Each structure stands twice: as structure tokens, then as C-alpha cells.
Amino acid sequence: MADFEGTTISLTNPGTVGTVASMPRLMQGQGAIIATGAIDYPAEYRGAAPDTRALIGISKVMTITCTYDHRVIQGAESGLFLAKVQALLEGQDDFYDAIFADLRLPYQPVRWEPDRGAFLPGGGDRGAQVAQQAAVLQLINAYRVRGHLLADLDPLGSEPSYHPELDPAKYGLTIWDLDREFITGSLGEAIGGGSPQPFATLRRILEIVRQTYCGKIGCEYMNIQVPEQKRWLQQRMEPAANNWPLDAAVRRRILDRLLQAEEFEHFLHARFVGHKRFSLEGAESAMAILDELMRRAASNAVHEMVIGMAHRGRLNVLANLVGKPLRQIFSAFETEEPLSAQGSGDVKYHLGASGVRSFEDGSEIVVSVSPNPSHLEAVDPVVEGIVRPKQDRLGDAKRQRVIPLLVHGDAAFAGQGVVAETLNLSQLDGYSTGGTIHLIINNQIGFTTPPEEARSTPYSTDVARMVQAPIFHVNGDDPEACGRAAQLAFDYRQQFSKDVVIDMFCYRRHGHNEADDPSYTQPILYKKIRAHPSVAVLHSERLLREGLVAQADIDAVRKRAAGWLGQSFEEAQKGEERFEVQELTPVAAEEIAPAPNTAVDRATLERVVNGLTRFPADFHVHPKLRGFVERRREAFAKGGPIDWATAEAMAFGSLVLEGTPVRLSGQDSARGTFTQRHAIFYDYEDGHEFCPLRHVAPDQARFDVYDSQLSEEAVIGFEYGYSIGDPLTLTLWEAQFGDFANNAQGVIDEFIAGSEAKWGQPSGLVLLLPHGYEGQGPDHSSARIERFLQLAAEDNLQVCNPSTPAQYFHLLRRQMFGGRDRRGMRKPLVIFTPKSLLRHTRAVSRVEDLAGGGFREVLAETGPLEAEHVRRILLTSGKVYYDLAATREAKPASDVALVRIEQLYPFDHAEVQDVLLRYPLTAEVFWVQEEPQNMGAWRFIHEQVQPLIAQTRRVLGYVGRPASAATATGSHRRHEQEQRELVEAAFAPTEARSNIRVIGGRRAR
Ligand SMILES: Cc1ncc(C[n+]2csc(CCOP(=O)(O)OP(=O)(O)O)c2C)c(N)n1
């Protein structure tokens, strides 16, 4: 050190005043002076055209000199020093890499290397030139395809990534190429503002693609196969590099939204300590996105937005965007009591609401949030089903005036299968809603599960790629970028009628709910989150810096929000609010039992039959179906027999004639799984379709039948939604076989069985579930009658097993004409429908059965028995009735009465009692069923019937299969044997068997 004592090394930069090279003189005490010169082209090239310089690879240079005192520094040391500077500036020792890493730049620094692409005029390698041009176009394409991988999306700042396909060096492009011009292709079309810009320097090209695709918005769209859609997106995103200016008013509004959202959460946090609310904190920009979507929708004449969303941020949305009165929200916290006047009610973060939002420009929009169960994503298809008829009612053929908006969590979106099922509905003729806008609140965590354990895909949104929806990943800490993503998403949806996804990266400030401590599982992450300022704070600072707002403005917004919250809180304290039921009120329980007159006069039936059997003159009916059509005509003319499919068609036809639309959807429902329905005919020559039920009369209501996609959950969910959205349409979902309905058990449990009790949301959906033991094996036999009966309570369902076509006819019509005001039942109706009975010669009805009477909950004995001689009453339901009837006839056994329970629930105790009383009080009473003892209606029936016969000291007997794990045997032969034994057992003398007659020699335990 002594060598350097008293010396100084100075730096000077005369380059700033244009000096190219200087030789400073040392002053007393100076050991050395390092001088840097101007950065410029060498003098001899300064006059050359920029193109020429770029062509031959002339770059700017800078001269650094070192004047030194030999007594302090040796000449060699000075030289080594300068060499080191040169080496660093050329990128050695990872000089630039370290700087890029520190600045979190996601790119590779450009390396210094010899110019491989200097193409001198008149000479040069044409092949190499073409290759280089191709490389640039490839690079542009790579940024469009994968640029999102480098985008700055994570507010918590994960490590910048690198992708070789986005590195110019990998394409052989060097530092010397940056200022050379290349053909821009479609990039030039997008950025040219109407007149294509055919050439640009590589530097400019990189700037555009990087800013567009690697900024705060990362877009995945290049998998879209329609060139027009890709071009549209490029022309929206590339000219302003996804960063178009927003009006000052819009920017302030976005800030207001954030401040309000934050105040709301803070208020709830302070007032309702430890209550679950599923705070939005960390994801407040979602409010900016939703607000922007609603405004844009309103100003584009959208009438309604129907929102399906999970727990996260729901209260904030309801309060701040839907306008649900705060009093209602707060009182739910206060009481934790069921809020609906009837029914069970539900927790606050499952309830829905509907409101009208109006904006400064005079535009308005209805915003509804659908109620939903805790079951994540289950509401998705329901919302789609609600939206579709709303669009139709508005005459909105382009499906632009009612828009579904689904808000998802990242873990649920990736994990729940119903998401894919719902996406798959999106472009189907019978189910499309013109595109759904999806917002993922991507807080990068499930309950405690991190993304790497929650999915096998890079993004949580990858499932949406299957429908080629554009996906906008956006940084939730840049609410303005979020607003831009919302604009793009909305416009794209309206333009192309397709789904679109906004994937907002954010974080979750607290635990999964407010009573949960996230540091058990993510200690490091949550330390980081605790130190991270809120988006409202960050954005306030940004706008303050830019002078767009003053601190006083910010304070005023916060104060206003807090004031509103405080005042509503006071009001909530005063009285308990009740959650309003917005849907039509359901039919009261006692009205389900009385049979409305659902008969249809002969003249109308004749019109229907004519319609069903009439085809356009040039239509070629399939040769094998001519008989089908003819038989219908003949049967009607002769007064019968009317089979199931005909009775169903008559029910549908009469309803549409009377002005009630009918919608049937299910797998292969148009033809019918059992080739029974033929609701649509296909021309034998050219395959075009004809649906007779659409041509019964010119002024008839709509008849729609759709072969659904091969899924249950989303399709039942959709049809349930449809039944909510359009209570005046008879909406039916049909299972291929009844057992498959259990793939949608969640929808059945949570919506169909419970929605009225929980949310006051009644539905008149009909489920058609093929059921019957016919030897087809453990599956295809049972529609799980027991499940529906277990769900039945408080008159929430109608569970029916009709045994004749006429009963089915009246039951379908009752659904739309039941109730005191004949407005329909508005209770879900589960019908176990037949398979073999479709063609059973006994399971037929007469025209007069349709032209008179109505649905009967109980079918009493129809045979000519002498009541006083009856010694046994067999109660039964469904197909086995016909087996019992045939056996009784064969025996004959005139002392056995057969009574069919056609409506299992609500159970008509009075009617059953009445029927039982027609026979001697000593007659034995048995329940006969095909299903194993632990299935079918046995346990339910026992509970209903035993009390009715207990007074006469009788015990209800059981005849049927023993309890079983599988629904049925896999052997057809064994099935037949069981079926024979079962029927025999029903007639076997009492002394031989106990009152529990389990066939196959096994006794019930
Ligand atoms: C079908 C279903 N399974 C499990 C749960 C329990 N659950 C509630 S929220 C949650 C985590 C959800 O994570 P994410 O979808 O990312 O939403 P976030 O809470 O992070 O907003 C889980 C597992 C549920 N509600 N529904």
C-alpha cells in the first residue's frame, strides 16, 4: 500500500463533449488518469450511410486512455488494466450476464463475436443471406409462440427464465446484425398501421416482439388454427406492444377500484376477526379486470353478465361490483344463521345476487352472480345453461348480449374435470353461449398445495388450449396491464364468439381463509408476501410519481369507502337482513300430489300425430323407418296401442302446440339409445335432417333435441342451469343408462336436490334415467333409485317410476301444468325410464288414456279380482310389475293384488292407505323389487308403508334379491334365473318362507 500513498487515480470523460481520444496530463499527486472518449463511429465511416455501415459491420467505438506516472504504475500494469476493461466490455467473466441477472432481465446479453454475416455489395453468400433472413422470421414466430415464457408475470418476482428458442444467438444472429434490416413479414403488417412496414432492423424487431410478448402480459394464442383470429390478435397487440395508453380517467378509476377493494377487505378483517371470508387481498386487480369487463360490456349494449365464481373475493365482488347491499353481507357475518325465509340457507360466500350497474356514460348492465356449492367449478356448466336461454329470450342470435363470466382459482381450474367438460361444450350447437370469459385468480397456490403438486402442466390454464382459447397471462401487480388484458379478452369474445382466458398472476396475502396459517407449509413464501406492498399501495405510488393523482385524492377515496362500510355496518347491526329470493317461487309441497288435468283432446292429439308422421315431399325416409312412422299413424287411428316412444312424442308435441317449448339433451338422445325415439330423421339419400316435432304447426313453440357430448356432469349442470334460466321450457336431461348419472353426483346432490332449500332457487329439470334389470350386467341395469330416495326430503324432488306410456305422458305434461296456477311443478323430476318395456306388448296404452285422466301416483289393481278374496297384496314399481302380472295370469293366482307405486316421492300415503283398505285387513303385504335389498326403493318403502299397516298388526314383507355390492350379476343366465325365482317367491305360500323373501337361498342379515 505504501506505493500508492499520496496518489490518486482519476477518471475523466471528455467523451461527453465529443472528444474522441484525449491524453490528460498528470497533476501533482495524481498516479493515473483514465479518460474515456466519445462513443461514435470511426471518423472515416461517419459519413457512410447507416445501411452501408450495418452491411459491412461497422460499429461505434470508444477510446480509453490511461496516462500514468511511471513512479506509481508500470506501463505493463496500465496496459493490463486497459485490456481488462476491453475484455469486460466484450462480455468476458460474465460481465453482462451478472448485470442482466441483477436487473432481472429475462434475455441473454448479446455476445461479442466476429461478424459472420457481412455481405458486401456485389458479392457475398446468397445462401447465408437467405438463411439469416429466415432466422429473423423464425425468431419473430418464436416470440409470438413462446414469448410468454419470458414475460414478467409474477408479482413476487420469480427467477427470470431463459428459452433457447427466444435467443437470437441460437439462430446465428450476432451483435453485428442488430442494425441490419430484415423483412418483417406479418409483423410488419401488424405494426404498419394500415400500410405494411416491410423492413425493420433486428434491433427494432426484437424491441417490438419483446415488449409485446415479454412484458406484463404474456399471450398464448399461436395454437389457434384460424389465421384470421391470430391476425386479429397480432394487430391488436403488436402495434402498441401490448401497452397502449389508457386515459387518465381510466387510470384513476383503476386505482379507485383497488383502493375500494382493499378497504373492503381491511374493514371485514378488522370487524369480523377470524371469520372466513376468503379475502381477495393480493388479487385486488381482479376488481379492475371485472370492472373493465362490465363497463366495456355495458357500452357495447350487453344486457347482462352472468358470473359464476368460487369463494375467493366473492364478497368483494358482490359488494363492490354487483351492488349487493352491504347490510345483507354484514348481517350474514353477524348471525351466521340461515338467511332465507324457508329452507336451509347457505354460508355467505355461496350466495348469489343480482344487480344493475349503471355507468357515467349512461350505459347499464345487469350483473348476476349465481349461487354455488363449495364444490369448485361445479357452477361452470350451470352458468352456461342459465345464459343460453337468456340469450334466446332476447332474440340474441349472435349471443353477444348476455355473457357468461367464470372466475376460477388456479388449482381448481387445472384440477377439476368439469372445467374441461364445460370448455368442450363451448362450441357445440346445442350448448354454445357465444364464448365465455374466464378469469383465473392465479394466486399460485391451492389450499396449501403449490402449483408443482397441483398440475402436470406449465400453466394452470393449459386445459383451455384445447378449445384454442387465447390465454392472456398478466401480472396482477400491474392493474393497468390487467385492464388491457380485459379489453382484449372482451373484444376477442365479441368478435369471434369463442372462449377467452385471463390468467392473472398474483398471490394470496393471508392463509386459505382467515383462520388458516399458511406459514406451516410455505414459510419462506409467506415471509416474502408479508414484506410485499399491496397492489393498491404500489399503484398509488406509481400514479403519485407520475403526478396523475395527489395524496389527498387517494385519502379521499379510502375515506369514502371506509365511511360507506362503516355506515352499512351500523345499519346491519339494527336488523337482520334476509336474503331475497329472486326466482319464481316454487310450488308448495301440498300441490304436488293432486293430479292436474293433463289430458289432451283427441283433435289436438291428431294434429300431433299428423305432425309426427308428415315429411316434406322430397324427404327420403330410411326404408327401415317407414314402418315406424306408419305404425304410429295406424295405431292412433285404431285407438292404440300407443307405445312409450309414441306417448313421449305425443307429450312433447302437445306441449309445443300449446306453446310450451321442449328441450331434450343427452347422449344420442335424438335417435334414442334404444333406437326408440327417432326425434330426428336423416334423409336416406343425402343425410339432411328433419325433425317432425318442429313442424307440428307453424305457430308452435320450439322443440330442441340435442345429442350431447359424452359427459354427464357438465351436461346435467348445463341443463339444470337452463331450467333455472328458462322455467317455461320443459327441460330434460337423459342418461344413456341411468347409472351414468352418478358421474354427475355432485350436481345432483348440490344443485338438483338442494338448490331450493339452500338458495331459494327452484328448478323444474327432468332427468330421464333408463332403469331395469334385464341381464345386462352390473352396469346398464340400475339408475340407483335408492340414491334419489335418500336425497328426497322436504318435497325437494319428484321421484317417479311410471309403468305405462300414458303415465309417462301425463307425468311429462304435469311437469309443465302442475301446481295450482298450472304454471308447472318447478321441482326437479326424476323419471326412471324403461328399456325392454319400450317394446313390451303389454306396456302400452290407448289413445283414450292420453285423452283423459292424468298421472296417478299409485296404480291400483287393474285386473278383475274379487277384493274380498285377496290374501296377498304385492306392492311394486316399474318393470317387474309386468313379470308379476304375467306369472299371476299363468298360475293363475286370483287372490294376489298388484299395486304399483308410480311416484315414489313425494309418497302418497293417503292413496296407498286407500288402496290397501280395499282388501281384507288380513291380507299380507309385500314389497317386490328387482334391485338388491340394499338398493332400489325397499328401505324407503318400508319406512313409508310399515306405519300404514302396523295398526292391523301386519309387517311389510320383502321379496327381492339379497343385498349386494354390485348392482346386478354379470351373467345373463343367472339374471334370468334370479328373475324367475324372484317372481316365484312373490307368489310362494306364506308357510314356506318368512316375510323376508330373499331369493337365491340367502337370507338378509
Ligand atoms: C370439489 C372441491 N374439492 C375440494 C374443495 C376444498 N377446497 C376449497 S378451496 C380449495 C383450494 C382452491 O385453490 P384455488 O382453486 O387455487 O383457489 P384459491 O383458494 O387459491 O383462490 C380447496 C382444495 C372444494 N371446495 N371443492
Ligand SMILES: [Mg+2]
Ligand atoms: Mg389458488
